[in-house]
Structure formats: structure tokens, C-alpha cells
Amino acid sequence: MAKYLMLKHYRGAPAAVNNVMMDQWTQDEISAHIQYMNDFADRLKEAGEFVDAQALAPEGTWVQYGGEGRPPVTDGPFAETKDLIAGWMVIDVDSYDRALELAGELSAAPGAGGRPIHEWLELRPFMGEAHTITE
Amino acid sequence: MDEALLRSLAPSVLAILVRRGADFAAAEDAVQDALVEAVRAWPADPPRDAKAWLVTVAWRRFLDATRSESARRRREETVDHEPEPGPTPDVDDTMQLYFLCAHPALTPSSAVALTLRAVGGLTTRQIAEAYLVPEATMTQRISRAKRTVAEVRLDQPGDVATVLRVLYLVFNEGYSGDVDLAAEAVRITRQVAAAIDHPEASGLLALMLLHHARCPARTAADGSLVPLAEQDRGRWDTESIAEGVEILQTALARDRLGEFQAQAAIAALHADAQRADETDWVQIVEWYDELVRLTGSPVVRLNRAVAVGESDGPRAGLAALAEVDPSLPRHAAVAAYLHERDGDPVRAAGLYAEAAQRATNLAERDHLMRQAARLNAR
Numbered sequence: 001m002a003k004y005l006m007l008k009h010y011r012g013a014p015a016a017v018n019n020v021m022m023d024q025w026t027q028d029e030i031s032a033h034i035q036y037m038n039d040f041a042d043r044l045k046e047a048g049e050f051v052d053a054q055a056l057a058p059e060g061t062w063v064q065y066g067g068e069g070r071p072p073v074t075d076g077p078f079a080e081t082k083d084l085i086a087g088w089m090v091i092d093v094d095s096y097d098r099a100l101e102l103a104g105e106l107s108a109a110p111g112a113g114g115r116p117i118h119e120w121l122e123l124r125p126f127m128g129e130a131h132t133i134t135e
Numbered sequence: 136m137d138e139a140l141l142r143s144l145a146p147s148v149l150a151i152l153v154r155r156g157a158d159f160a161a162a163e164d165a166v167q168d169a170l171v172e173a174v175r176a177w178p179a180d181p182p183r184d185a186k187a188w189l190v191t192v193a194w195r196r197f198l199d200a201t202r203s204e205s206a207r208r209r210r211e212e213t214v215d216h217e218p219e220p221g222p223t224p225d226v227d228d229t230m231q232l233y234f235l236c237a238h239p240a241l242t243p244s245s246a247v248a249l250t251l252r253a254v255g256g257l258t259t260r261q262i263a264e265a266y267l268v269p270e271a272t273m274t275q276r277i278s279r280a281k282r283t284v285a286e287v288r289l290d291q292p293g294d295v296a297t298v299l300r301v302l303y304l305v306f307n308e309g310y311s312g313d314v315d316l317a318a319e320a321v322r323i324t325r326q327v328a329a330a331i332d333h334p335e336a337s338g339l340l341a342l343m344l345l346h347h348a349r350c351p352a353r354t355a356a357d358g359s360l361v362p363l364a365e366q367d368r369g370r371w372d373t374e375s376i377a378e379g380v381e382i383l384q385t386a387l388a389r390d391r392l393g394e395f396q397a398q399a400a401i402a403a404l405h406a407d408a409q410r411a412d413e414t415d416w417v418q419i420v421e422w423y424d425e426l427v428r429l430t431g432s433p434v435v436r437l438n439r440a441v442a443v444g445e446s447d448g449p450r451a452g453l454a455a456l457a458e459v460d461p462s463l464p465r466h467a468a469v470a471a472y473l474h475e476r477d478g479d480p481v482r483a484a485g486l487y488a489e490a491a492q493r494a495t496n497l498a499e500r501d502h503l504m505r506q507a508a509r510l511n512a513r
Contacts, residue, residue: 001244001308048276051268092268094242130360130498132307132317133346135438
């Protein structure tokens with residue numbers, strides 16, 4: 001009973017095995033990829049392990065406190081920022097091993113040539129609640 | 136309306152439906168429907184006999200569902216043989232349901248969900264909210280769990296230890312949402328301890344009561360954790376402590392020690408101390424020795440090192456800690472505490488910071504970070 005974030009990067013993750021940009025895929029390959037992702041989410045829901053899935057638009061704005069009585073300072077986007085998050089899935093599973101297994105499965109989504117992308121996903125545990133009995 | 140009372144009727148109502156021949160999964164759905172209907176209808180129109188009302192409504196729901204499922208022949212047989220509302224089934228019938236909900240074929244999270252719904256009487260939505268997952272996810276988890284146990288025969292005795300482990304999980308690892316899972320765990324464990332004559336069931340109930348008693352003192356107004364030694368013991372619930380101690384003493388007198396009784400004994404010794412420095416650490420270490428013997432758990436060895444540090448001094452505690460697996464999440468926190476007691480605040484501060492990095496929950500991380508900051512400010 002622990003929640004994990006499976007984080008997908010546009011940029012910043014080590015290179016995938018099948019590292020061909022999506023705009024170079026065939027339309028059928030794109031459809032197959034999307035179908036795989038949807039099926040994966042459906043299986044998680046059916047298994048009672050799904051919490052959340054979101055995709056993020058690539059453009060972001062950097063925002064900072066501008067000081068007393070001033071509007072927030074904005075900047076960016078910074079093209080050189082090396083890490084760019086594409087989206088995530090949150091799962092609620094019984095063990096770390098199960099989380100690893102699911103992340104591996106998600107990373108097998110097909111890309112160019114219908115072959116698995118072997119994309120690197122970042123798996124991060126959520127902070128849980130403090131246990132009642134600790135002594 | 137007393138929802139706790141309503142929930143407490145769930146297992147016996149379910150047992151009646153199952154005994155009338157309804158299969159567990161369908162009966163469980165019907166009871167859930169009846170509970171939801173009761174919450175809606177009772178405030179305006181309270182029944183004279185709550186349980187009889189639930190049995191009638193649940194049975195009707197069960198028949199409706201069976202009908203709509205084209206199982207026509209089966210329905211006719213069921214209706215033909217519909218028994219009169221019988222006497223309350225004996226406790227063993229109900230106990231079988233607890234065994235089923237905690238069946239070893241289920242994963243811990245499925246067993247927890249099924250237990251809370253089928254014998255805890257909570258709604259799927261309440262369970263989903265308590266564990267911070269979407270309701271649809273919890274619905275699936277529960278129906279999968281029901282499919283997993285569908286083939287289990289209800290006439291075979293179960294293992295009470297599995298039931299108790301599930302309830303321990305509910306008590307110990309609940310989020311603090313609208314539903315007080317710790318209170319629900321106490322309530323269900325109370326029912327189990329009443330239904331089955333087993334010293335470990337009593338031991339677990341005592342353990343929960345003794346820890347639940349400290350709830351009002353466990354967190355400060357700002358939500359931060361207050362460690363046991365610094366808690367305002369005047370805010371402990373003395374009634375809960377007295378009940379826990381009495382249940383524990385009765386259980387221990389039967390001379391069938393188990394891990395929950397031993398854990399409860401440690402909690403009772405803490406409860407005995409008016410002030411933290413009056414704690415009988417020597418006896419606590421003895422109970423930890425029993426626990427190590429009973430469970431061999433590395434977490435128990437870690438907690439034992441703390442107790443040894445209090446009874447025989449920090450050097451002895453550090454020696455005990457040296458025998459414990461250093462990869463345990465709270466290892467660095469214990470080391471920090473013992474090194475500070477040993478007069479090495481610099482090392483302790485570093486270890487507290489390391490422990491904060493390795494904390495698995497926010498309250499503990501913040502507490503450990505404050506300890507590091509306190510020592511670094513010296």
C-alpha cells in the first residue's frame with residue numbers, strides 16, 4: 001500500500017534504446033503507441049492500482065515572488081533547461097517490486113517500427129503517513 | 136444517527152444472507168446497498184429493530200439483483216426456499232467472514248479494502264477517500280478481491296493471525312482523512328475479540344487502545360509530531376488506557392504469549408509512567424527480548440536498541456544498534472538519538488540530517504530536520 005510516481009521526461013532522461021522522435025514514426029505506429037498507453041491505464045484501473053495520469057504541455061513559464069506590492073516576476077521559457085517533464089502516472093501498489101514491474105511495462109510502449117521504446121522512466125515513492133505504532 | 140452502530144451490524148447481516156444461501160459477493164453488494172439506504176432513510180424514519188430492517192432490505196436487494204441477472208431458475212428456487220428471518224447466527228458464522236476478507240490469497244491492500252467494506256461496513260467511497268485513491272480504483276480493488284475469494288469454502292476454519300495482521304495494518308498505516316481509520320480498526324478488532332476466544336485478538340485490541348489513548352498528545356497544534364518522551368501525558372485518554380491494560384492482563388494470564396500481547400505490554404509500561412523519566416526501561420527491554428524471540432523482526436531489534444540505550448546507557452544502546460541492519464529507514468534516526476545522549480552533538484546532527492533524507496513520511500522528516508537544526512544552532 002504505497003503510492004509511486006512514474007515520471008516521463010521529454011528531455012533530461014538518459015537516451016532510450018529505440019530513440020526515434022515521434023514525428024518520424026508512421027501514423028500506425030503512433031496509433032499503436034497511444035493504444036498501448038490507454039490499455040495500460042485501463043489495466044491499472046481494472047487491477048485497482050490506478051490513481052492518476054496526466055500529460056503536461058511542453059511550454060512553461062518560470063514565476064518568482066516579485067517583492068512586497070509588486071506583481072510576480074516571470075521569465076522563460078528557458079530552452080537550455082535540461083529537464084522537461086512530459087507527464088506522469090501515479091499508482092497505488094502493494095510493493096516496490098510491483099511498482100518496478102509496472103514501470104517496466106510502461107517503458108515497453110511501442111515506438112518506431114513497433115518495437116518497444118525502452119524509455120527511461122523515473123520511479124519516485126510518495127511520502128506516506130506517519131505510523132501510529134513506532135516503538 | 137449513529138453510523139458506528141450501523142457499521143457494526145454489517146458482519147452479522149452479511150452472515151445471515153450468506154447462511155440463507157446467497158453467495159458472498161452478491162450478499163456483500165446487497166448489504167452495502169442496505170447500509171447506504173439506511174443512512175438515507177433512518178434519520179427521518181428510524182426503524183424499531185435496526186438489524187431486522189437491514190436484513191429485510193439487504194435480502195430484497197439481493198433478490199432484485201439475482202432477478203435482473205437472468206438467473207431465473209435460481210431465483211425461483213431461492214424464493215421458494217426463502218427462510219423466515221432466523222435467529223442471529225452464532226459467532227462462528229460471522230468469524231468465517233473475517234477469515235474470508237483477510238484470506239491469504241489476497242494482497243494486503245485488497246484484504247484491507249474488503250475487510251473495511253464487508254465486515255467494517257464502510258462505503259467504497261469512504262475507503263477510497265481514506266486511502267487517497269479514486270473511487271473507481273477502490274471499486275475495482277474490492278470486486279477483484281471478491282472474485283479472488285469466490286471459490287473459498289466458508290466452512291473451513293481460517294487463521295486468526297491473518298485477520299489480526301490486516302486490522303493492524305488498518306490501524307497503523309491509515310491516512311488521516313474524514314474517516315478515522317484507527318478508530319474503525321479499534322471498533323472492528325473489538326468485534327473480532329468478542330467473536331473469537333484468542334489471546335492475540337485481545338492483545339491486538341489492547342495494543343490499539345493503548346496507542347489510541349495517546350492520540351490527543353501525539354501531534355502539536357501545528358500538526359508536528361510530538362515524541363513519546365515529550366508528550367503531555369495529562370492528555371492521554373485514561374479510560375482507553377485502563378481498558379487496554381485490563382484486556383491485556385486477562386490475555387497474559389492465559390499464558391499464550393504472542394507478538395501483539397508483547398507489544399501491548401510495552402505500550403502498557405509506557406502508559407504506567409506518570410513522567411517519561413519514570414519509565415521502567417528494564418522491563419521494556421525484557422519485553423523486547425520476548426518480541427525478538429517471537430518475531431525476529433529487524434524493526435523490533437532497532438526499537439530494542441533504543442530501549443537498551445535508556446535502561447543501560449547510550450553506549451549499550453549503540454552496541455545493540457551495531458547488531459541491527461543499517462539499511463532500515465529509521466536506523467540513522469536511532470543512531471542520532473543515541474549519539475546525542477552519548478555527548479556527541481556534532482555526529483548526532485549529521486545523523487539526524489541523514490535520517491531526515493531517508494524518512495518515508497513528512498511528519499517524521501520534519502521532526503528529524505528540526506532535531507538537526509536544534510543541534511546545529513548550538
